[in-house]
Amino acid sequence: MRFRFAAASGILLLTLAGCAAPAAPAPEPTSSTTTEGDGHGQIEGARELAEPALHLTTIDADGIVHHLDLLDEETSVLAEIEPVDDIVTDGRYLFGIREGSVTVIDSGVWTWSHIDHFHYYEAPARVLGEITGQGVPDVVTGDAGIGVRFADEAVLLDATALADGQIEEAFRIPADGGDGLVVPLASGAVMTDADGSASPSLRVVAADGSTVGDGIPCESASGTITTVVGVVIGCADGAVMFTGGDPAAVERIPYPEGTAPAATGFAAREARPRVAAVAGSTGVWILDTRQRTWTLQDVGEPIVQAAAIDDADGRVLALTADGAVLVLADGQVIARTEPLVAASLADAEAADGVRFVVDQNRAYLNGPIEQTMWEIDAADGARVARTFETAYAPLQLAGTGR
Incomplete structure (x- = not known):
């Protein structure tokens, strides 16, 4: 595997109103500076910014990951990886998808929500590693985990571990052959059955990989998104929503007839x-x-x-x-x-x-x-x-x- 890194563009470090902070800006740290976290989403080695470090990330045919800073319009190279077929992001981590594997990249820029306001951070970008399996996987991001569905296995990654630079699998369990999704919830995940199963349904899985409760009917499950209200999965007759990402708070939103x-x-x-x-x-x-x-x-x-x-x-x-x-x-x-x-x-x-x-x-x-x-x-x-x-x-x- 080939990797190459480039430091993210420097932005003046300012404190944010609304949380305890020094009265004057601290000197801009270098990439090796360690700052203490204060419960506001900061991690070791990161620095807080006055505004979000918004970027557009693109990957070319050679697997070069380009990072365009929308503030100063400068482009850097985050990494060189094997070419990918698709890319998924949660706003910080990038998941490069190809036959047999997913490359996980920390873009080094992210926003942390403090309910009524936000904190913005920047840290060195890095490639965290690979998740491997059979076939071309589907990847679904979530606050508590990352779902990866291979042809015959379902994997849930621990999102907290990614912040520490570690790829940790909460579970890796067998899955029916064919297409499907692993959709992270606030705890555990929900899995979709492969098309053509005798009783199409959603299966809630705990963080240890064990099945929780009965299946939830959902014919032709396809598409998912997380909103401020809950986690949505599309079905032939409408949508199933897990309100607040709670595995037990299931609602149906049917299509109009x-x-x-x-x-x-x-x-x-x-x-x-x-x-x-x-x-x-x-x-x-x-x-x-x-x-x-x-x-x-x-x-x-x-x-x-x-x-x-x-x-x-x-x-x-x-x-x-x-x-x-x-x-x-x-x-x-x-x-x-x-x-x-x-x-x-x-x-x-x-x-x-x-x-x-x-x-x-x-x-x-x-x-x-x-x-x-x-x-x-x-x-x-x-x-x-x-x-x-x-x-x-x-x-x-x-x-x-x-």
């Missing part, structure tokens, strides 16, 4: 209650996990992706089949870009890596064939605020520092 095909994936700004999913060929589902309702919006043209911004105006982004970004609100298209990723969507391999990264103020989109990333202001008529051209194909895109 006589509506569009089921959602097979969800996307949204982190920790918001409303999420979006593609509905059939031209529709977008909005799932409000706080109100326990589904709303269908028919865009009137082919849609390949959707993501909920869930701002004050309830905006949703949709990516059209010809590569344009739409902004939806109240069921209407209120803004549209020019086709940005037409060439990438026309290429089957490149299209798999095209995706949105959404935060409070901006959305980002990558075009592998176009060798470009775009920053889009959805609140200002889908204005392209910045364009980042690359000397490589950004095959995979993730947002870190969030």
Whole structure:
């Protein structure tokens, strides 16, 4: 395995209002400086920042992991790993997915929630190691764990151990052959059965790998997301939600009768209650996990992706089949870009890596064939605020520092 590291961009260290802190900024530490944690998400070797160190992370065809600092627009190389087929992130850790293994990378930038405000940290980036198994795995992130589903095994990683630079498996248990998910909960996880099982269901598993209670009916389980309300898994007839991530607090959110095909994936700004999913060929589902309702919006043209911004105006982004970004609100298209990723969507391999990264103020989109990333202001008529051209194909895109 090949690894190469680059230090993250330096940002002035300032204290944050709202928690006990020195009256004046401390001198900026070097990467070797150790600072004491105070229960606010800080760990040894990290430094606190005045604002989030937001980055776009991309991986090229050679497995080089690029880190674009959205503040100063400087790019560094986090690591060189074996090429990947997909990448998943929880906002700090990156999981590079390929046949037979997952590479775990600590991006070195993260946000820690203190309920009514946030703390922002930066530390040296590093590759933590590999998880291996059979087939191409699915990875699902969670606050307490990381679920990894191989072809014949289900693995739950301890999220706390990652902060110490360790990859620790809470459990590794046999799983039915075929596709499936391991979705972390506040304690343990929920596993989906492979398609075609006699009684499709969700199985709650404790942190030691033992099954808890009876199966939860869920035909054609597909897609999952964690919102501020709970952990959601899509089913043929709606969604199952574990409120607060509690394995015992199970709710069903059924689709309205006589509506569009089921959602097979969800996307949204982190920790918001409303999420979006593609509905059939031209529709977008909005799932409000706080109100326990589904709303269908028919865009009137082919849609390949959707993501909920869930701002004050309830905006949703949709990516059209010809590569344009739409902004939806109240069921209407209120803004549209020019086709940005037409060439990438026309290429089957490149299209798999095209995706949105959404935060409070901006959305980002990558075009592998176009060798470009775009920053889009959805609140200002889908204005392209910045364009980042690359000397490589950004095959995979993730947002870190969030």
